[in-house]
Amino acid sequence: MSATILDGKATKNTIFEELRPRVARLAEQGRTPGLATVLVGDDPASHSYVRAKHNDCAKVGINSIRKELPADASQSDVEAVVDELNADPACHGYIIQLPLPEQLDAGPLLERIAPEKDADGLHPISLGRLVLGEQAPLPCTPRGIIELLRRYDVPLAGARVAVVGRGITVGRPIGLLLTRRSENATVTLCHTGTKDLAEEVRRADIVVAAAGRPHLITADMVRPGAAVLDVGVTRTDSGLAGDVHPDVAEVAGFLSPNPGGIGPMTRAMLLSNVVEAAERAAS
Numbered sequence: 001m002s003a004t005i006l007d008g009k010a011t012k013n014t015i016f017e018e019l020r021p022r023v024a025r026l027a028e029q030g031r032t033p034g035l036a037t038v039l040v041g042d043d044p045a046s047h048s049y050v051r052a053k054h055n056d057c058a059k060v061g062i063n064s065i066r067k068e069l070p071a072d073a074s075q076s077d078v079e080a081v082v083d084e085l086n087a088d089p090a091c092h093g094y095i096i097q098l099p100l101p102e103q104l105d106a107g108p109l110l111e112r113i114a115p116e117k118d119a120d121g122l123h124p125i126s127l128g129r130l131v132l133g134e135q136a137p138l139p140c141t142p143r144g145i146i147e148l149l150r151r152y153d154v155p156l157a158g159a160r161v162a163v164v165g166r167g168i169t170v171g172r173p174i175g176l177l178l179t180r181r182s183e184n185a186t187v188t189l190c191h192t193g194t195k196d197l198a199e200e201v202r203r204a205d206i207v208v209a210a211a212g213r214p215h216l217i218t219a220d221m222v223r224p225g226a227a228v229l230d231v232g233v234t235r236t237d238s239g240l241a242g243d244v245h246p247d248v249a250e251v252a253g254f255l256s257p258n259p260g261g262i263g264p265m266t267r268a269m270l271l272s273n274v275v276e277a278a279e280r281a282a283s
């Protein structure tokens with residue numbers, strides 16, 4: 001058996017096609033959506049990720065605003081940029097690219113973002129609203145995972161989902177989305193303290209591997225036919241490695257490749273959040 005590939009790159013392109021007319025309608029009203037990125041320092045991976053986001057914006061007609069600060073920027077330098085973007089009507093949503101250089105305290109900077117401009121969906125107000133079931137921008141990676149499963153008709157209602165990893169961007173919030181009535185899944189959140197990880201994963205219809213540990217999920221841990229989402233990426237000596245061992249493709253029913261799976265979906269959801277913010281600002 002060989003898994004159906006959950007093609008995030010192709011799905012991202014489909015989502016971009018769907019966003020383009022919405023962006024065009026806003027542009028006709030003189031309200032072209034704008035995404036800004038705040039990038040501090042010269043980490044090559046961060047530069048390459050940010051570049052990809054701006055290329056994405058160009059593809060769908062979103063204006064992109066690029067703020068770059070030197071590696072030795074102070075907390076108040078970044079605060080000034082945040083305040084400027086909060087006040088800029090051309091910016092409907094923005095992100096502060098993480099990680100930040102170590103002299104900076106990320107928490108207060110992220111909290112300073114106006115919640116209605118939170119494109120990542122990770123502002124404390126957005127996460128609080130998600131818990132409360134109130135409307136808010138949704139975290140991009142969890143939203144991208146659910147969107148990918150939906151577009152491949154992987155059933156969520158009643159499904160057992162094992163989430164591996166408790167990080168703020170994926171593991172912690174995804175259970176909040178999956179257990180909404182509209183998704184209706186049952187979620188087990190596993191982490192390094194989980195007593196028998198293999199046993200938890202083996203029970204699951206859907207596995208979300210977001211621990212950041214190369215090849216943590218092996219074929220013997222996966223129930224035949226399960227959907228497996230490979231979210232983690234680690235730079236190793238032999239290149240980028242996902243959290244899912246390649247042999248899982250022989251057992252799983254559905255598998256998201258890495259790269260080409262959840263990364264592109266995260267970017268598609270970032271743009272969706274910005275278009276939605278611009279639509280809300282226009283209404």
Ligand SMILES: Nc1nc(=O)c2c([nH]1)NC[C@@H]1CN(c3ccc(C(=O)N[C@@H](CCC(=O)O)C(=O)O)cc3)C=[N+]21
Pocket residue numbers: 048049052095096097098099120140258259260261262263264265266267
């Ligand atoms: N405020 C903030 N928001 C983020 O969303 C955020 C961040 N900071 N800091 C870093 C991480 C990382 N991240 C990625 C998103 C997409 C790909 C992506 O599209 N990757 C391609 C491959 C790209 C390549 O080959 O390098 C893929 O998976 O196919 C990668 C990484 C967002 N992040």
